[in-house]
Amino acid sequence: MTTPETAGRPEAEDKRAHFPRLRTGRRWLNLIWTIPAVAILLLVVVGIGVGLRQIPGVEDFIARYPGTGERAEPQGFPWWLRWQHFLNIVFLLPIMRSGLQILAGRPRLFWRLGQRPGSEWLRMNAPVEPGTRVSPRHDAVALPTQLGLPGTRRSTASARWWHLTITMLWLLNGVVFYIVLFATGQWVRVVPTSLDVFPNALSAVLQYASLDFPDQRSWVAYNGIQLLTYFVTVFIAAPLAVITGMLQSPRISRAVGAAQSRLFNAEAARSVHAIVLGWFIVFTIVHVALVLSTGAAENLNHITIGQSGTGPAGLVLFGVGVVVLAVLWVIASPVTNRWPDRVQAVAVRMLGPLSRWF
Numbered sequence: 001m002t003t004p005e006t007a008g009r010p011e012a013e014d015k016r017a018h019f020p021r022l023r024t025g026r027r028w029l030n031l032i033w034t035i036p037a038v039a040i041l042l043l044v045v046v047g048i049g050v051g052l053r054q055i056p057g058v059e060d061f062i063a064r065y066p067g068t069g070e071r072a073e074p075q076g077f078p079w080w081l082r083w084q085h086f087l088n089i090v091f092l093l094p095i096m097r098s099g100l101q102i103l104a105g106r107p108r109l110f111w112r113l114g115q116r117p118g119s120e121w122l123r124m125n126a127p128v129e130p131g132t133r134v135s136p137r138h139d140a141v142a143l144p145t146q147l148g149l150p151g152t153r154r155s156t157a158s159a160r161w162w163h164l165t166i167t168m169l170w171l172l173n174g175v176v177f178y179i180v181l182f183a184t185g186q187w188v189r190v191v192p193t194s195l196d197v198f199p200n201a202l203s204a205v206l207q208y209a210s211l212d213f214p215d216q217r218s219w220v221a222y223n224g225i226q227l228l229t230y231f232v233t234v235f236i237a238a239p240l241a242v243i244t245g246m247l248q249s250p251r252i253s254r255a256v257g258a259a260q261s262r263l264f265n266a267e268a269a270r271s272v273h274a275i276v277l278g279w280f281i282v283f284t285i286v287h288v289a290l291v292l293s294t295g296a297a298e299n300l301n302h303i304t305i306g307q308s309g310t311g312p313a314g315l316v317l318f319g320v321g322v323v324v325l326a327v328l329w330v331i332a333s334p335v336t337n338r339w340p341d342r343v344q345a346v347a348v349r350m351l352g353p354l355s356r357w358f
Contacts, residue, residue: 015153017104017124017141028127049209058206067204067214067223069196074185075220077306081186084177085303086321091170092280093325094149094332098162099277101148105140105156109274110267121271150340151333158340165347167245174238189222190230200224216295219308229283237279244273 021028052058103109107124108117117139118130125141128134142153150158181187201224207214214223222230246252247269256264291299300314301307304321307314336343 015141017107017143018126019124021123021127023121028123045209046211049206050211052206053210053212061199062203062206065196065199065203065224067200067207067225068217068221069194069200069224074188076308077219077302078184078186079306080180082303082306084173087173088170088177089284090325090328091166091173092284093329094162094166095170096277096280097147097149097329097332098159098166099273100143101150101159102156102163103274103277104143104148105154105159106136107139107141109271111271113265113267115267122274145333146330149332150336152337158336161344162336165351168351171242190227190234192227192231197224197227201228213294216298218299219302233279233283237276237283241273241276241280244269244276248273 019030019032021030023029053062104124108120109122110120116131117128117134118132125139137154140154140156143151145151148155148159149162181190204214204223204225208225217223218226221227247256247264248266250266253266253269291303295310297310297312297315298308300318301309301311302314304314304317
């Protein structure tokens with residue numbers, strides 16, 4: 001294991017990444033402790049939620065704001081939305097994996113230009129004394145093979161290629177999504193149209209917290225907290241990921257006057273980009289957990305076959321999709337590491353015209 005005394009020196013090629021550490025004043029917080037902390041917090045929230053539900057005023061509030069506002073149209077999940085939902089996760093998984101690999105290649109995050117190791121706010125490596133000169137080559141860490149993409153230490157160039165290549169497909173899918181979303185009126189599903197969304201969101205949170213889940217009416221409309229979360233993901237987090245990714249390019253950063261900015265420099269953009277990555281990871285985990293725990297059969301029928309009901313078809317298609325994603329996940333790293341030139345050659349042929357657009 002790396003120690004402060006050996007940080008920055010040539011080490012074994014399998015130098016492993018530390019679980020992310022967050023600076024809290026002069027100390028570092030190992031974010032692995034957020035896992036049991038979240039579990040304890042959830043138990044506390046449930047206790048508070050159950051207690052609050054015993055108060056008549058709270059029940060009156062929930063009766064007035066049941067969580068989901070009234071809306072008649074549009075209903076259901078059209079075919080294009082279902083396909084884009086699947087393609088989105090197909091593209092996001094390698095984007096997130098390669099993003100983690102890029103972070104492992106330079107495993108410290110800063111807010112200002114010119115800062116040296118020791119002044120970072122988040123790290124995946126051993127601590128060093130402030131101002132210490134650390135070779136980026138020796139500072140790089142290795143992720144578990146099936147977590148990063150391509151999964152080997154000092155493979156940032158290959159990871160960037162994966163990141164940018166798949167991001168083109170994700171962006172194309174996103175542009176089509178935005179166009180069709182507003183052209184078909186489906187935008188009202190993910191854009192708040194009334195201030196009632198906020199009391200309905202609070203009501204939904206109270207119901208989730210008390211384990212008396214709100215009525216699942218996603219075929220017609222999402223509840224308040226779902227609506228706000230999807231809005232943030234689609235219209236804030238996704239564009240922010242694109243903007244902060246572009247600002248890390250020296251050419252683009254200079255062109256928009258952000259190269260020396262204190263607020264929008266490349267280091268700040270990289271930090272925000274990593275935070276957005278964290279948002280997508282947490283969102284994906286919570287989203288899948290709620291889909292499976294709030295009526296899996298009906299929810300899966302909605303987003304796979306576009307029908308309401310509790311038949312097994314949605315579950316079967318979901319299982320097929322999971323198998324496809326698992327196979328892609330498992331083979332991505334070994335295929336890339338064994339035949340990197342062939343993988344890139346095939347992708348260049350397939351995506352060459354698309355790359356010129358971007």
